[in-house]
Amino acid sequence: MNANSKRFLGIGLFVGALFLSSVQAGLSFAEEPAAPTTQEVVAAIKRRAQQILAERRKARQLRFSGEVSQGISYEKNPANAAERNGDGYSEETLSLNFSKKLTPTITWQGSYYGSFDNYFEYRDGTYTSQTLTPGKLIWQPGRMWRADAGVDLGDTWYPSSSPSNYRELKPSIGVRQNLWGKWFHATRYEWFIRHYISKRARDGAGVETLTAREDTRHRFRYEAGTTWKDALFKVKNEWYLHDSNDARQDFYDAGDYKMTASLNRPITQKLSANASYAFERKNYKHRQVSGITAESRYDNTQTWTLSGAYDFSKTWSLGSSFSHTSLNSNDPTGDYVDWTASTSLTARF
Numbered sequence: 500m501n502a503n504s505k506r507f508l509g510i511g512l513f514v515g516a517l518f519l520s521s522v523q524a525g526l527s528f529a530e531e532p533a534a535p536t537t538q539e540v541v542a543a544i545k546r547r548a549q550q551i552l553a554e555r556r557k558a559r560q561l562r563f564s565g566e567v568s569q570g571i572s573y574e575k576n577p578a579n580a581a582e583r584n585g586d587g588y589s590e591e592t593l594s595l596n597f598s599k600k601l602t603p604t605i606t607w608q609g610s611y612y613g614s615f616d617n618y619f620e621y622r623d624g625t626y627t628s629q630t631l632t633p634g635k636l637i638w639q640p641g642r643m644w645r646a647d648a649g650v651d652l653g654d655t656w657y658p659s660s661s662p663s664n665y666r667e668l669k670p671s672i673g674v675r676q677n678l679w680g681k682w683f684h685a686t687r688y689e690w691f692i693r694h695y696i697s698k699r700a701r702d703g704a705g706v707e708t709l710t711a712r713e714d715t716r717h718r719f720r721y722e723a724g725t726t727w728k729d730a731l732f733k734v735k736n737e738w739y740l741h742d743s744n745d746a747r748q749d750f751y752d753a754g755d756y757k758m759t760a761s762l763n764r765p766i767t768q769k770l771s772a773n774a775s776y777a778f779e780r781k782n783y784k785h786r787q788v789s790g791i792t793a794e795s796r797y798d799n800t801q802t803w804t805l806s807g808a809y810d811f812s813k814t815w816s817l818g819s820s821f822s823h824t825s826l827n828s829n830d831p832t833g834d835y836v837d838w839t840a841s842t843s844l845t846a847r848f
Contacts (some may be wrong), residue, residue: 500621504530505647506636507678508753518572525678528732531798543840553802555846559599559600559601561599561639562597562599563596564848565593565595565596565847565848566593566847566848567591567592567593567846568590568592568798568843568844568845569589569590569591570589570590570591570841570843570844571587571589571590571842572587572590572839572840573585573586573588573839573841574588574839575585575836575837576626576835577837578621578623579826579835579837580618581832581834581835582585583835583836586618586620586621586624586628587619588616588621588624589617589842590616590617591610591614591615592612592613593613593614594610594613595610595611595612596608596610604638604639605636605637606636606637606639607635607636607637607743608632608636608649608756609632609635610628610631610632611630611631611632612627612629612630613627613628613629613630613700614627616628617776622658623659623660625657625658625659626656626657626663626787627656628653628655628656628657629653630651630652630654631652631653631710632649632651632652634650635648635649637650643673643676644674644675644676646672646674646675647672648670648671648673649671649705650668650669650670650671651668652666652668652669653665653667653669654666654667654777655667655785659697660664661697662695662697662698664695664696664697665693665695665696666693666694667691667693668692668824669688669845670689670690671688671690672687672691673686673687673688673797674687677712680712680725681726681727681837682725683723683724683725684721684722684723684724685720685721685722685723686719686721688717688720689717690715690716690718692713692715693713693716695711695712695714696711698711698712699711699712700713700744700745700752701741701745701746701747702746702747703747704747710744712743712744712745713743713744713745714741715738715742716740716741716742717739718739719738719739720736720737720738721735721736722734722735722736729765730764731762731764732760732761733759733760734759734760735758735759735760736756736757736758737756737757737758737759738755738756738757739754741753741755742754749783749786750839752783752784752786753781753782753784753786754777754781754782754784755779755782756780757774757777757778757780758777758779759776759777760775760776760777761774761775762775766807769809769810769811770808770810771808772807773804773805773806773807775802775803775804775806776801776802776803777786777800777801778799778800779799779801779802780797780798780799781798781800783796789830789831789832794830797828798826798827798828799826799827799828800824800825800826800835801824801825802822802824803822804820804821804822804823804824805820805821805822806818806819806820806821807819808832813847814848815844815845815847816844816845816847817842817844817845818843818844818845819840819842820839820840820841821839821840821841822839823836824836824837
């Protein structure tokens, strides 16, 4: 091999090496993309910031939801009397709920609830009830704690029984804490003042005064519960002290304890069931047992409830319930038994 041939062979090997290195570099670039430029990083940060801002603005928008319901029921003893004369009634309800996130941890809520129960024969039992909650603040600093405070304005009107009509103001405050696993507990304090529009307070002799009857109540509630295999179990305890300016035997003054245990469980994706039992003990301060001067009256009330709901869609659902109540008192004139069966159709929006 002469000198020229050796020279051409060397040049060919050199060019081949360059070609192979270029191919390898190209494969390397294909496997590992080039690092983003400073401009691209800045643009990505801006897009993420805009996305977070849009999500926060959406979360702070005023939210609205509501539902309307039409029900039909039969009650065995609507007058809570010994004769147990039954009657049917229809019930229409409307609820509206508003909420707005004020800060990442504070939310404002407002709501309205109204119902109209129309008895077909027991006209004294027909009434309209409305509750407006103009302001309720919820503070949730994390997943563990939640606190709220608000005020309810209520109005209840009996067209055929005007002495029962009243308005009330009810502020409340509550705290809930999530515990280990799926356990939780919560406390709540409520106070209300109830003003009767047409009813007068009585003096000690039972004579009506010129002052309208007014009642006040302090209520304390504690509940605890957990979720187990999709079933929600809760036990709620309530204590309240009721005081009225009606001085006739302090007829409406009483202390009360109530315990309620409930179980709610979905049966299928659309069907759910609920069962509850409640026991209530009411001790009147000075209301006398009929025919006995020294002994004050007390009442023990037990209530069993079974209910269920079937969701046809996100909008429509059908519900039914049955409840049985019995009151046993040391005053035999106060004893009664009552049960109610009802069915209702609800539309959510």
